[in-house]
Amino acid sequence: MTEQIDKALEREYEAGFVSDIESETFEPGLNEDIIRRISAMKNEPEWMLEWRLKAFRVWLEMEEPDWAHIKYSKIDFQSISYYSAPKSMKDKPKSLDEVDPELIRTYEKLGIPLIEQQMLAGIAVDAVFDSVSVVTTFREKLEEAGVIFCPISEAVHRFPDLVKKYLGTVVPTKDNYFAALNCAVFTDGSFVYIPKGTRCPMELSTYFRINEQNTGQFERTLIVADEGSHVSYLEGCTAPQRDENQLHAAVVELVAMDNAEIKYSTVQNWYPGDENGKGGIYNFVTKRGICHESAKISWTQVETGSAVTWKYPSCILKGDNSVGEFYSVALTRSAQQADTGTKMIHIGKNTKSTIISKGISAGRSNNSYRGLVRMNPGAQGARNFTQCDSLLIGDQCGAHTFPYVESRNPSAIVEHEATTSKVSDEQMFLCRQRGIEPEKAVSMIVNGFCKEVFKELPMEFAVEAGKLLEISLEGSVG
Amino acid sequence: MSNITPTTEKSMLTITDLHASVEEKNILKGLNLDVKPGEVHAIMGPNGAGKSTTGYVLSGRDGYTVEKGSAVLDGVEILEMEAEERARAGLFLAFQYPVEIPGVSNLEFLKASVDAQREARGEVAYTSAEFLKLAKEACKQVDLPLAFLKRGVNEGFSGGEKKRNELMQMILLKPKLCILDETDSGLDIDAMQVVANGVNSQRSPDRSFIIVTHYQRLLDYIKPDFVHVLSDGKIVKSGDASLAKELEAEGYAWIHNEPKDELEGDLL
Numbered sequence: 001m002t003e004q005i006d007k008a009l010e011r012e013y014e015a016g017f018v019s020d021i022e023s024e025t026f027e028p029g030l031n032e033d034i035i036r037r038i039s040a041m042k043n044e045p046e047w048m049l050e051w052r053l054k055a056f057r058v059w060l061e062m063e064e065p066d067w068a069h070i071k072y073s074k075i076d077f078q079s080i081s082y083y084s085a086p087k088s089m090k091d092k093p094k095s096l097d098e099v100d101p102e103l104i105r106t107y108e109k110l111g112i113p114l115i116e117q118q119m120l121a122g123i124a125v126d127a128v129f130d131s132v133s134v135v136t137t138f139r140e141k142l143e144e145a146g147v148i149f150c151p152i153s154e155a156v157h158r159f160p161d162l163v164k165k166y167l168g169t170v171v172p173t174k175d176n177y178f179a180a181l182n183c184a185v186f187t188d189g190s191f192v193y194i195p196k197g198t199r200c201p202m203e204l205s206t207y208f209r210i211n212e213q214n215t216g217q218f219e220r221t222l223i224v225a226d227e228g229s230h231v232s233y234l235e236g237c238t239a240p241q242r243d244e245n246q247l248h249a250a251v252v253e254l255v256a257m258d259n260a261e262i263k264y265s266t267v268q269n270w271y272p273g274d275e276n277g278k279g280g281i282y283n284f285v286t287k288r289g290i291c292h293e294s295a296k297i298s299w300t301q302v303e304t305g306s307a308v309t310w311k312y313p314s315c316i317l318k319g320d321n322s323v324g325e326f327y328s329v330a331l332t333r334s335a336q337q338a339d340t341g342t343k344m345i346h347i348g349k350n351t352k353s354t355i356i357s358k359g360i361s362a363g364r365s366n367n368s369y370r371g372l373v374r375m376n377p378g379a380q381g382a383r384n385f386t387q388c389d390s391l392l393i394g395d396q397c398g399a400h401t402f403p404y405v406e407s408r409n410p411s412a413i414v415e416h417e418a419t420t421s422k423v424s425d426e427q428m429f430l431c432r433q434r435g436i437e438p439e440k441a442v443s444m445i446v447n448g449f450c451k452e453v454f455k456e457l458p459m460e461f462a463v464e465a466g467k468l469l470e471i472s473l474e475g476s477v478g
Numbered sequence: 479m480s481n482i483t484p485t486t487e488k489s490m491l492t493i494t495d496l497h498a499s500v501e502e503k504n505i506l507k508g509l510n511l512d513v514k515p516g517e518v519h520a521i522m523g524p525n526g527a528g529k530s531t532t533g534y535v536l537s538g539r540d541g542y543t544v545e546k547g548s549a550v551l552d553g554v555e556i557l558e559m560e561a562e563e564r565a566r567a568g569l570f571l572a573f574q575y576p577v578e579i580p581g582v583s584n585l586e587f588l589k590a591s592v593d594a595q596r597e598a599r600g601e602v603a604y605t606s607a608e609f610l611k612l613a614k615e616a617c618k619q620v621d622l623p624l625a626f627l628k629r630g631v632n633e634g635f636s637g638g639e640k641k642r643n644e645l646m647q648m649i650l651l652k653p654k655l656c657i658l659d660e661t662d663s664g665l666d667i668d669a670m671q672v673v674a675n676g677v678n679s680q681r682s683p684d685r686s687f688i689i690v691t692h693y694q695r696l697l698d699y700i701k702p703d704f705v706h707v708l709s710d711g712k713i714v715k716s717g718d719a720s721l722a723k724e725l726e727a728e729g730y731a732w733i734h735n736e737p738k739d740e741l742e743g744d745l746l
Contacts, residue, residue, distance in 0.1 A: 429561065430573065433537055450581070
C-alpha cells in the first residue's frame with residue numbers, strides 16, 4: 001500500500017528547467033562593498049544605502065537561529081552570490097517589446113504569460129527573475145484606479161516617502177537573523193499601495209523565479225492598503241533543479257490601515273531537492289502584517305516545494321476589532337522538511353484570529369506546525385480559534401505540532417483543536433473496491449483533507465494548488 | 479462440500495478449492511461455491527469461520543494471500559487482478575463498517591467511481607450535469623436527503639445512513655455480483671428493513687448476491703435461494719432458506735460437533 005502511495009506522490013518537478021540567459025552576476029561573497037554595489041546597481045538614494053549598511057552591521061552581531069525542528073548543513077554566506085540579473089535588463093527595457101524573448105518564454109513555460117492579451121483577465125503580474133523585476137503588467141490600468149504596483153527598486157525612486165514611511169515598520173531590521181540579512185542585501189520584489197476607499201480592480205501577483213546558480217534570492221515585498229481599501233495578492237515561486245542548495249530569504253510586510261483588507265495567497269513550489277535530499281531551496285522567510293482598527297489580513301499558503309521551509313506568516317492585531325487569518329497546507333515528501341505556522345498577536349480589543357493548518361507528511365519527510373497566539377493585557381474580548389491537522393502517509397515520516405499560547409487577558413478566549421490521522425488502508429481499499437486507481441485515491445483523500453484551506457484560495461491559484469498535489473478538482477456540486 | 483449440483487448452465491461466480499491466508503494463518507481451506515446469475519446465496523457461520531475473509535479475498539484486499547484455487551467472475555479469472563480491476567469487472571463489496579473519507583464529497587467520490595468503471599469499459603464519462611441527475615435519483619431511492627451528496631463520504635453518518643450510502647453506490651455502479659458483508663451489523667430493525675428493501679429492489683436476473691451474515695434475521699427480509707454454512711474455511715452444509723431457520727434454532731454447534739482448535743474472534 002505504502003508503495004502505491006509513494007508512487008502516487010512521485011512527480012516530476014516540472015519547473016526544474018534552466019533558462020539560457022546571459023546574466024551579470026556578482027562574485028560570491030558578502031561584505032559592505034557588495035552591499036554598496038547592489039545599491040549602486042539599483043542607483044539607490046543615499047538613505048536606502050545607509051539603511052542597508054545599518055542592517056548589515058546588525059546582522060553581523062546576530063546568531064543563526066536553531067530552535068526550529070529542521071536540520072540542514074550550515075550556510076556559508078560567503079559562497080553565495082548576492083546579485084544576478086539578465087544582462088538584457090541593464091538598459092531597463094521600457095516596454096515588453098524590449099524584454100529579452102527568452103525571459104518571456106521562461107514565464108510562458110511556467111504558465112505565466114506576460115503579454116497582456118494572453119493573460120488571464122483580471123490578474124496583474126510582477127515577474128521577478130533572480131535579482132530584478134523583469135516586467136510588471138497592467139500598470140497603466142491600475143494607475144487609473146490610483147493603485148501603485150511596481151518593483152520595489154522603482155518605488156524607492158518614485159515613491160520614496162511611502163517607502164520610507166513603511167519599510168521595516170512591520171518586520172524591524174533586528175527581528176531575526178534572516179530578516180536582517182534581507183534588509184542588507186534585498187534586490188527586488190513588489191511594492192503595492194492601494195489608496196483610501198479603493199477596491200483594487202484586479203488580483204495582483206508576483207512570480208519569483210531563481211535561475212542563476214549559486215545565487216541567493218532576497219526579495220522584499222511591501223503592501224500598504226490605506227483606509228477602507230481592499231486588495232488580493234498572489235505569490236508564486238519556482239527554481240531550476242540543481243544539486244546544491246540555494247538560499248531564499250524574503251521579507252514581506254503588509255500594512256492594513258483602518259477598515260482595510262489584504263488577502264495574501266502563496267503557492268510555494270521551489271525546487272524541493274531530489275529523492276535523497278540533495279539540492280533544493282532553503283526557504284527562510286519572514287512574513288508579517290499589521291492590522292489597524294477593524295482591518296483584516298488573511299494569509300493563505302500552499303507549501304509544496306523547498307528542501308527546508310522556515311516560515312511563519314503572522315498578524316499583529318493592533319487595532320480594535322481587527323481580524324487575522326492563517327490558512328495553510330504544507331506538503332512534505334522525500335527528505336523535505338518544513339517548520340511553518342503563524343503568530344497572532346492580539347493587542348486591540350475584540351480582535352479575532354483563525355488558524356487552520358493542514359500538514360501532510362510523506363516519504364521520510366518532517367513536517368512541523370509552530371504557532372503562537374498571544375493575548376496582550378489590553379486585548380479585551382479577543383478570540384482565537386486554531387485547528388491543526390496532520391495527515392501521515394506511510395510510516396517513515398514525522399508530523400509535529402508546537403503550539404504556544406500566551407494569554408494575559410482573562411476575558412480572551414483561545415481554542416485549540418489538533419488531530420493526526422493517516423491515509424488508512426481502509427480508505428484506500430474502499431476507493432479501489434469502487435474502481436478508483438490508487439493514485440487517484442490518494443490525491444482525492446489528500447484533497448479532501450485540505451479542502452478547508454483550498455476554498456480560501458483565489459480560483460486561479462486553487463487550480464494551480466490542485467495540480468501541484470495531483471488533484472483533480474471536485475465535481476459539480478456548487 | 480457444497481451440495482449444489484454443478485450444471486453446465488452459465489455461472490456468475492465459480493469458486494473452486496480456494497485456499498487463502500492472512501498473516502500466514504490459513505483461513506480459507508478449500509472453499510467451493512457456484513453462483514448463477516440472479517441467485518442470492520447466504521453464507522452463514524460462526525465467528526472466525528472465514529466469512530469476512532471470503533469477501534476480502536474475492537475483492538482483492540491487500541494482506542489476503544491466495545494460496546491455491548480459482549474464482550471466475552462471469553467467465554473471467556479474477557484472483558490475479560488488482561482490487562480496482564475486480565471492481566471494474568463487476569464485483570461490489572458492501573462493507574460491514576464503511577470507512578469515512580473526510581472532506582471528499584459523496585458526489586465527487588461517486589463520480590470518480592463511476593467514471594473509473596465506465597472508462598475501463600470504454601464508455602464515455604457522464605457530464606457533471608448528467609451524473610448529478612443520476613446521483614439525485616439514487617439518493618432518493620435509498621431515502622437519503624440530497625444534502626448527503628455534498629457531505630464527506632460517510633462523514634458523521636449514522637450506521638443506517640452508511641449502509642444506505644453503500645446501497646447508493648451499488649445502484650450507481652450496477653455491479654454483476656454484490657457481496658454484502660454483515661450488512662445487518664449496527665442496524666436496528668427499521669434500518670435493516672430499509673436496507674433490505676433497497677437490496678431487494680436491486681435484485682435482477684443478471685445480478686447475483688452473496689450475503690455474508692452471522693444472524694438469520696436479515697434473511698427474513700432478503701430471501702436467499704441458497705444458504706451455506708461456512709466453518710473452518712470450508713462450506714460444511716448447504717441448503718435452501720429453511721437451513722437458516724434451523725441454524726437459528728439450533729445454533730452452529732449441531733453442524734460441527736468436534737471442538738474447534740483456534741476459534742478466535744471474527745478476523746475483520
